[in-house]
Amino acid sequence: MSSIAIIGAGQAGMQLADSLRRGGFEGSVILYGDExxxxxxxxxxxxxxxLGDLEASRxxxxxxxxxxxxxxxxxxxxxVTQVDLQTRTLAMANGEQAAFDRLAFTTGARVRKLALPGAEDPRVCYLRGITDAQAIRERLATARRVVIIGGGFIGLEVAAVARTLGKEVTVLEAQTRLMPRVVAPVVSAYFEAVHNQRGVRFLLGESLTALAPTSSALGLTTASATYLEADLVVVGIGVHPNLELAAAAGLPCEGGIVVNEFACTRDPTVVAAGDCTWQRNILFERxxxxxxxxxxxxxxxxxxxxLLEKPVAYSQVPWFWSDQYDVKLQMVGISTGFEAAIVRGNPETGAFSVFYYLGExxxxxxxxxxxxxxxxxxRLLASGGLLAKELAADPAADLKTIIEKN
Amino acid sequence: MPKITYVDLDGAKFECEVANGLSVMEGAIANMVPGILAICGGSCACSTCHAYIDEAWSAQVGAANDIEDATLDLANERRPQSRLTCQIQVTPTLDGLVVHVAKND
Structure with missing residues (x-):
């Protein structure tokens, strides 16, 4: 009977353990986590x-x-601090060792940190794990002025919560619009307006250049010499994939642990899944x-x-969501390289979609x-993404029926 | 605590006490009812907590909202009684509720 070690007890690790058992694996499964x-x-x-609406146990x-x-x-x-693929053993921080036959990396990612003097101040917070969120929640209880570094999903979701709790909120974003890596300008503008209407202040095209902690506040200076004070700073400027363990074990890594469309690393008995991977999906060239x-x-x-030796190629269309106040943003596909963004509906009504086209x-x-x-x-993207632009742009066209017919 | 009966695909009944305020999905997960997967964790994004509300309970439970209605389109074998259990909050008026787990694989 073989054994499978899963390193990383987040969503991917849990799902992997579950799927192994559902797939009939009868050997030992050990899920390692460090939280x-x-x-x-x-x-x-x-x-x-x-926001305080959900207890940790839930x-x-x-x-x-x-x-x-x-x-x-x-x-x-x-x-887990070390993996030896030759001897098939792993070492843990407490000095223990364990043997495995097959292995999965579901090590996730960690936050990028601010590289500025003063950034170690405990009032500068990041959000990744439950202890981070608890720390921010505690500080939000007494903070009056909240400054958020980064106008991406995390930054804007935290801004929405802080504003809902009545805090004075300022968001700094280095690019000139919000969520610039993922959405079109029309969507950025819509979210900027949503937050503005609720009293969030934005400093766009601005970055933090100095941080001066005092006992009463954190003094922040931006690249354009704007000075502001905060009781709490929340930084959401992206993540680094946790690839070091795999890299040290000799597995190829680029922007993550390199895997093929079967989630296999170079060693076919070693897989990786989730935020830590640099992957190919048969739907995408890159x-x-x-x-x-x-x-x-x-x-x-x-x-x-x-791992069960019943390989299936990864072919799912990616989807994402973000909730800010009562606005739900749902995204499907990857818009990188688009030539035209077709808006369906009127953004001023608070309900619309944007279709990103490359050619047809x-x-x-x-x-x-x-x-x-x-x-x-x-459905449309899962079936190849062919839809006439006139139909995409026409809110009266029944998309569901059109797509089902295709 | 309200009692909820989950009937799985094989017809097995799971009578569970579920605290007010939790979702019907959370009650199923806590009691390890087979077939309620809830892969997205209750964000109304995946439809793998799909169940059919027993007809006697339709009116009490009510209808799906817009987001749930759209997400239900992803579910297997959608029927008029279909709901996503993550979107139904347990309240004292649901004491005795019966739901039939749908095929969520």
Whole structure:
């Protein structure tokens, strides 16, 4: 009987363990985590949990009894520090060693940190894990002025929560528009207006150049010499994939642990899934890294299938979401390289979609408070993305029916 | 605590006490009811907590909102009784509720 070690007890790790058992694997499965907690959901950390609407216990995906029933061994306070693929052993921070036959990296990512003097101040917070969210929640209780560095999903979701709690909120974004890496200018502008209407102040095209902590506040200076004070700074400027363990084990790494469409690394008995991977998906020409729930789940299923020697190529269309106030942004596909952005509906009504085209093909669709269009778009992209631009632009055209007929 | 009966695909009944305020999905997960997967964790994004509300309970439970209605389009074998259990909050009026787990694989 063989054994499988899964390093990383986040969404991908949990899904992998689950899929191995559902696929009939009867050997030992050990899930290693270093946060001391059962696998839990991260998306609510910057939303309902931060707002105080959700208790920590409700973040867990499954009760401990579920893992017992599945006979998955949990080592949740056990950082793996070294992997030896020749001897098939791994070493833990506490000095223990364990043998494995097959291995999965679901090591996730960690936040990029500010590289400025003063940034170690405890009032400068990051958001990745539950302890981070708890720290921000505690500080939000007494903070009056909140400055957020980074106008991406995390920054804007935290801004929405802080504003809802009545805080004075300023967001600094180095680019000249919000969520610049992922959405079209029309979507950026819409979200800027949404936050503005609720009293968030934006400093766009601005970066932080100095941080001066005093006992009463954090003094912040921007590149254009604007000075502001904060009681709490939340930094959301992206992540680094946790690839070092795999790299040290000799596995190729680029913008993550390199895997093929079967979630296999160069060693076919070693898979990787989730935020830590640099992957190929048969739908896309270029390799990429995805930081999302959908990818963690779908790639983990692919990885499990490979470990079970019933390989299935990863072909899922990526999708993402973000909740800010009562606005739901749902995205499907990857818009990189688009030539035209066709707006369907009127952004001023607070409900519209944007179709990103390359030639005649839709690459991606962002939907704002348009869940039915998002779901139709998922179908559209899964079936090749061919939709006449006139139909995309016409809110009266019934997308669902058109796409089903295609 | 309200009692909820989950009937799985094989017809097995799971009678569970679920605290008010939790979702019907959370009640199923806590009690390890087979077939309620809830892959997205209750964000109304994946449809893998799909169940059919017992007809006797339709009116009490009510209808899906726009987002849930759209997400249900992803579900297998959608029927008039279909709901995503992550979107139904347990309240005292749902004491005795019966739901039938859908095919969520």
């Amino acid at each position: 001391g907690s059962l696998p839990y959901q991260r998306p609510p950390l910057s939303k309902q949990f931060l 973040l867990n995906f499954r009760p401990i009894a579920h893992y017992e029933k599945l006979a998955v061994t949990l080592r949740l306070d056990c950082a 390799p990429h890294r995805l930081e999302s729930v959908q990818n963690a789940v779908d790639q983990a299923k692919v990885a499990a299938a490979s 093909r839709v690459l991606a669709v962002d939907s704002i408070n348009r869940p039915a269009e998002h779901m139709a778009a998922r």
